[in-house]
Amino acid sequence: MFNRNSIIILALALIAGLGLVAGNKVFNRPAPEHAGATASITWYASPRELPEYNLAQSDGTRLVPGELRGHWTLVFLGFTTCPDICPTTLMELAGAQQQWRALPDSVRPRLLLVSVDPERDTPARLGEYAHAFHADTLAATGELPALEKFATSLGFVFRKAEGDSFATNPDDYSVDHSAGLAVLDPQGRLAGLIRPPFTAATIAADLTELTKKTAP
Template structure:
């Protein structure tokens, strides 16, 4: 009798494992592979209140009803930021081809509020594409949002403890985050590049993955 119960338990375990395997295989078949980090469950964002380059208030409401490509940067950035902005400006018209019910917006979140004034941000994004947004705010808000996006930044080489001054750099993530029309993080495009190269997101990969993730065929 004891042996039979062992067989029942073993058979049940095997059946459960087989069922899980079928379920996972089914999910894999339904969800295509992409090079981006695509979350199984979109990650919610905290409520924030920032300023945009036009002087308006930017809150989570601006994410609703549209797809958003968002990344960290600052106007004094010597390499990654202008390169990424230029890449996105070239890719933007091609990405717009995939517009459905939810349009696309590109947002630069400046993590250098000490130097990036409203006018400076307006001139910067306007140079690349006047349809792009730039936002910034207090570090307390920027830190909260950047951490929820899975990104990070830190001011370096600044001799002033209070973060003021002009002569410093900002180390920051080079990822581009895709936020869905519900205002949650859907996917993250990771930067590429070897030693001695500028690490940036591949626009070819982003343009391949974007229509797949957003459900455009």
């Protein structure tokens, strides 16, 4: 359950998100090479390089910039004890993953789940959770400063929301977080945003078309 401060934070995030979208409509135009292909993505005027990052993946390897090159990638913030938004989103995206499974593995779009609850989500636990929805999903987490830097670079926010009994039960908390999908291009740059509600068929069609256009 969200407390008053959580509601305020979410309201501010919503206002900021609406401002970003409005700004995109006024100042930005869809990237010419992608514009005709997609219905679900709001494109930035030009792709944005991400600052250096280093997170722990569920398979024991490190997630660094080079790992996200060569594929279109959707990045979603979440956590394993999320009661509603995370499982609903991951289930919908699993439908998209099923629809683009015929694409070659070397260029197939990727979904990356980044946990913003490092206190409870070990990489292994996060991987089990993510793979319960779809085996191809990448999963990563890290120390709080690294997660904050990575989320901010995507234009996302998250915040620990303490429950009523947090003082006596340290596990009584949730995590408020942005619910959009960051779209990274095959160079690993932030290229666009997909806002909820999500539709598997539309996202799958968009990412499939983009992959076909940019595949070597």
